[in-house]
Amino acid sequence: MIPYRDVLKEVLIPEDVLQERIAALGREISEDYIDSKNLILICILRGGVMFLTDLMRQITVPHAIEFMAVSSYGAGNRESTGQVRLTLDLNTDIYERDVLLVEDIIDSGRTIASVLELLSARRPNTLRVCTLLDKAERREVYVPIQYVGFSIPNEFVFGYGLDLDEYYRNLPFIGVVDLDKYPSKE
Numbered sequence: 001m002i003p004y005r006d007v008l009k010e011v012l013i014p015e016d017v018l019q020e021r022i023a024a025l026g027r028e029i030s031e032d033y034i035d036s037k038n039l040i041l042i043c044i045l046r047g048g049v050m051f052l053t054d055l056m057r058q059i060t061v062p063h064a065i066e067f068m069a070v071s072s073y074g075a076g077n078r079e080s081t082g083q084v085r086l087t088l089d090l091n092t093d094i095y096e097r098d099v100l101l102v103e104d105i106i107d108s109g110r111t112i113a114s115v116l117e118l119l120s121a122r123r124p125n126t127l128r129v130c131t132l133l134d135k136a137e138r139r140e141v142y143v144p145i146q147y148v149g150f151s152i153p154n155e156f157v158f159g160y161g162l163d164l165d166e167y168y169r170n171l172p173f174i175g176v177v178d179l180d181k182y183p184s185k186e
């Protein structure tokens with residue numbers, strides 16, 4: 001894979017701005033769940049991993065973490081197919097627990113809508129969504145989102161957990177892809 005600088009159009013959200021916002025989200029979540037007895041953060045792999053690990057360090061109330069994975073994109077595709085498949089299920093029963101879903105980005109909303117439907121059938125006490133990024137103008141299905149890090153314009157972004165064909169998740173900032181240098185395969 002080519003160096004990230006060769007596909008980066010611009011840095012959309014620098015590291016210090018990300019971290020400051022994540023600290024504020026952590027404070028808000030800590031206040032909201034102060035009385036919770038069994039909070040569990042569920043990270044949707046793989047994009048949400050970096051956000052989860054930074055966010056949980058800013059949450060001061062006791063909580064557990066869990067992971068699940070879904071696939072919604074075909075190879076070389078940057079659009080949700082609408083069909084979301086569960087590829088890794090939870091190892092924990094969420095019945096009557098306070099569940100907070102931690103996502104990297106909500107685009108069409110189809111992925112998170114499917115996950116919400118699946119998890120609500122297991123009857124948690126509460127079920128909320130925390131997303132780092134929200135591409136609101138791309139929304140195709142309504143999803144309630146309680147915590148949003150940043151609303152961003154309709155551009156393909158990468159870094160800080162988000163990938164470009166599985167690479168560059170390690171970058172500590174969110175960047176915009178230069179589509180002239182890295183066109184979609186479709």
Ligand code: IMP
Binds near residue numbers: 047106109110
């Ligand atoms: P949705 O089902 O259309 O809301 O898609 C959500 C998923 O698409 C996210 O969890 C990401 O994995 C992926 N995604 C959407 N937009 C971007 C982007 O700009 N960069 C990287 N991944 C994205």
Ligand code: MG
Binds near residue numbers: 044045046105
């Ligand atoms: Mg994702």
